[in-house]
Amino acid sequence: MTVTQGEALAALHRVFGYEAFRGEQEAVIEHVVAGGDAVVLMPTGGGKSLCYQIPALVRPGTGVVVSPLIALMQDQVDALRALGVRAGFMNSTQDFDERRVVEAEFLAGELDLLYLAPERLRLDSTLDLLSRGKISVFAIDEAHCVSQWGHDFRPDYLMLSLLGERWPDVPRMALTATATHATHREITERLNMPTARHFVASFDRPNIQYRIVPKADPKKQLLGFLREEHPGDAGIVYCLSRNSVEKTAEFLTRNGIEAVPYHAGLDAGTRAAHQARFLREDGLVVVATIAFGMGIDKPDVRFVAHLDLPKSVEGYYQETGRAGRDGLPSTAWMAYGLGDVIQQRKLIQSGEGDESFRRRANQHLDAMLALCETVQCRRGQLLAYFGQDPDPAGCGNCDTCLTPPETWDGTIAAQKVLSTVVRLQRERGQKFGAVQIVDILLGRRTAKVIQFDHDQLSVFGIGEELTEAEWRGVVRQLLAQGLLAVEGEYGTLVLTEASGAVLRREREVPLRKEPEKPAASRSGGSGPSGSGRGERKARAAAELPAELVPAFEALRAWRAEQAREQGVPAYVIFHDATLREIVTVWPASVAELGGISGVGEKKLATYGEGVVAVLGSLGGPSGGAADPAGDAGAAGRDDRPDPDVEPEPEPDWA
Ligand code: ADP
Numbered sequence: 001m002t003v004t005q006g007e008a009l010a011a012l013h014r015v016f017g018y019e020a021f022r023g024e025q026e027a028v029i030e031h032v033v034a035g036g037d038a039v040v041l042m043p044t045g046g047g048k049s050l051c052y053q054i055p056a057l058v059r060p061g062t063g064v065v066v067s068p069l070i071a072l073m074q075d076q077v078d079a080l081r082a083l084g085v086r087a088g089f090m091n092s093t094q095d096f097d098e099r100r101v102v103e104a105e106f107l108a109g110e111l112d113l114l115y116l117a118p119e120r121l122r123l124d125s126t127l128d129l130l131s132r133g134k135i136s137v138f139a140i141d142e143a144h145c146v147s148q149w150g151h152d153f154r155p156d157y158l159m160l161s162l163l164g165e166r167w168p169d170v171p172r173m174a175l176t177a178t179a180t181h182a183t184h185r186e187i188t189e190r191l192n193m194p195t196a197r198h199f200v201a202s203f204d205r206p207n208i209q210y211r212i213v214p215k216a217d218p219k220k221q222l223l224g225f226l227r228e229e230h231p232g233d234a235g236i237v238y239c240l241s242r243n244s245v246e247k248t249a250e251f252l253t254r255n256g257i258e259a260v261p262y263h264a265g266l267d268a269g270t271r272a273a274h275q276a277r278f279l280r281e282d283g284l285v286v287v288a289t290i291a292f293g294m295g296i297d298k299p300d301v302r303f304v305a306h307l308d309l310p311k312s313v314e315g316y317y318q319e320t321g322r323a324g325r326d327g328l329p330s331t332a333w334m335a336y337g338l339g340d341v342i343q344q345r346k347l348i349q350s351g352e353g354d355e356s357f358r359r360r361a362n363q364h365l366d367a368m369l370a371l372c373e374t375v376q377c378r379r380g381q382l383l384a385y386f387g388q389d390p391d392p393a394g395c396g397n398c399d400t401c402l403t404p405p406e407t408w409d410g411t412i413a414a415q416k417v418l419s420t421v422v423r424l425q426r427e428r429g430q431k432f433g434a435v436q437i438v439d440i441l442l443g444r445r446t447a448k449v450i451q452f453d454h455d456q457l458s459v460f461g462i463g464e465e466l467t468e469a470e471w472r473g474v475v476r477q478l479l480a481q482g483l484l485a486v487e488g489e490y491g492t493l494v495l496t497e498a499s500g501a502v503l504r505r506e507r508e509v510p511l512r513k514e515p516e517k518p519a520a521s522r523s524g525g526s527g528p529s530g531s532g533r534g535e536r537k538a539r540a541a542a543e544l545p546a547e548l549v550p551a552f553e554a555l556r557a558w559r560a561e562q563a564r565e566q567g568v569p570a571y572v573i574f575h576d577a578t579l580r581e582i583v584t585v586w587p588a589s590v591a592e593l594g595g596i597s598g599v600g601e602k603k604l605a606t607y608g609e610g611v612v613a614v615l616g617s618l619g620g621p622s623g624g625a626a627d628p629a630g631d632a633g634a635a636g637r638d639d640r641p642d643p644d645v646e647p648e649p650e651p652d653w654a
């Protein structure tokens with residue numbers, strides 16, 4: 001082991017309380033500590049922060065972190081200070097005096113880490129300040145913001161290339177969770193890092209279960225999913241429009257699931273308040289547009305749900321990646337249907353941008369549709385999209401692996417749909433949307449069918465062997481496969497170049513059969529559904545043995561108390577994963593507690609006695625104490641059993 005490796009590992013143990021580095025962390029840190037530049041691609045939750053935090057601790061000087069996430073800087077700095085790291089930030093939310101304090105600390109060499117918004121680097125005063133202090137490393141977080149191909153472009157990022165010119169001796173790092181080759185190349189070019197070493201981690205997130213269900217009544221489906229699988233869990237629900245965000249949040253709240261809206265149409269104060277509640281409270285649901293989420297590093301987000309189709313696989317992966325950063329089981333759930341395909345195609349056609357922009361947008365959408373329609377492992381498809389090798393045997397933790405979808409020969413059905421489109425166009429010079437096509441196939445004499453005499457067409461009523469939902473599934477899959485296209489503002493259906501081969505019987509059309517009942521949840525049974533406050537603590541304990549659940553809940557209650565007193569999110573005190581390990585190991589002393597992952601020196605000193613006292617009051621892992629720790633113990637004991645878990649025999653102290 002080299003000296004720097006030894007120092008880095010020591011910092012990992014002492015400050016963060018972690019056993020070992022994960023994946024590429026060690027290689028990245030060694031390279032940067034030795035003065036090299038690095039481009040780091042890791043999925044959300046992969047552990048990017050340590051990659052720059054440890055070099056900043058090990059190298060002399062202050063690590064400067066450039067991040068666009070102003071609203072989160074305070075929390076990031078709080079979390080570091082709770083670990084005993086000397087951290088500060090400078091952004092527009094501070095007043096003059098606060099900034100002066102941070103500047104003085106920086107100049108005095110009293111900061112390990114300084115977080116900066118990119119726009120601050122436009123100011124000469126900032127550059128001047130930085131030149132007067134000592135910098136250990138520059139970390140450019142969310143580096144994909146420099147890329148115009150990506151989805152979060154920020155003009156201020158373009159000027160970050162000057163860091164290398166001005167500070168040629170300070171190592172630079174660019175970090176992102178966006179991994180397509182195009183973005184990767186753009187980052188390297190635009191940040192002017194030609195000699196950087198590239199570290200690409202595995203993009204797999206094995207603890208996230210991916211599921212895509214056919215859309216029927218999405219709000220109700222969502223409610224069922226939350227009640228059956230995630231009662232009391234924190235999560236994010238993504239919707240396309242502000243309106244549906246508002247309506248969905250209201251709907252959930254009305255049905256006993258606490259949910260707050262978040263979208264760019266809300267004023268900044270409301271947005272900040274809702275974000276802060278999400279970070280600080282246990283088990284709140286945020287219903288949001290894609291305006292929400294970048295940099296939210298809440299570790300215990302248990303689900304990410306999509307009620308509308310994302311525009312790209314990149315976006316989908318980033319959004320779903322916000323679930324389960326703590327490595328515990330989590331779900332990425334999406335409801336998807338014909339309407340989504342038509343809507344997205346229409347948006348691209350009617351949107352701004354030139355022809356090449358539209359072509360790119362359609363390519364992004366095609367990849368997303370392929371993921372939705374695949375009969376193979378979803379994870380495999382995702383990893384392949386990011387240029388990585390999936391397990392050919394499947395992942396065992398996505399809906400297609402858990403309940404392999406059946407396929408059927410849809411050639412004749414496809415021909416029927418395409419012939420209807422052709423007849424309308426050739427015989428009548430008309431174009432119609434999916435609803436009319438399906439009505440014609442089913443032989444329905446609706447007002448619109450009669451108005452246009454469509455019951456006189458030879459294709460009228462030739463499709464009575466399938467239901468309406470099945471026909472919509474056929475049309476959706478034809479659109480997804482490029483055998484049918486959407487045109488104009490009404491979303492009328494037209495043929496594509498590939499349609500001819502189907503009509504001439506030159507190619508077959510395998511289709512995916514819609515599962516009657518969506519894939520089962522990860523833990524098998526779906527017990528009675530429930531809702532409301534009483535269960536807000538239930539889920540996080542689900543995978544623990546029943547006899548440890550009361551202790552886990554007691555520690556959560558103790559943690560909530562600490563968090564409230566200090567005005568920080570609960571996970572800044574300890575992560576759920578750490579609490580779980582504590583009750584599993586059941587340390588008898590403060591010293592023993594120090595051996596648990598996530599308990600570093602500072603936290604041991606601050607909370608060690610408190611944790612051991614809570615455990616002591618419970619008597620031991622198998623119970624025995626007459627009266628568990630006051631309110632905290634009672635909270636765990638009185639909770640309704642987790643509806644997703646088989647009822648357990650009553651523990652002997654209950
Ligand atoms: P990213 O920024 O890549 O999304 P984070 O840096 O927030 O990910 O890390 C994700 C989670 O993993 C955090 O809760 C972090 O504390 C934890 N973590 C990171 N590295 C390690 C490690 N070596 N051992 C244990 N936990 C780790």
Ligand code: ZN
Binds near residue numbers: 398400
């Ligand atoms: Zn799979």
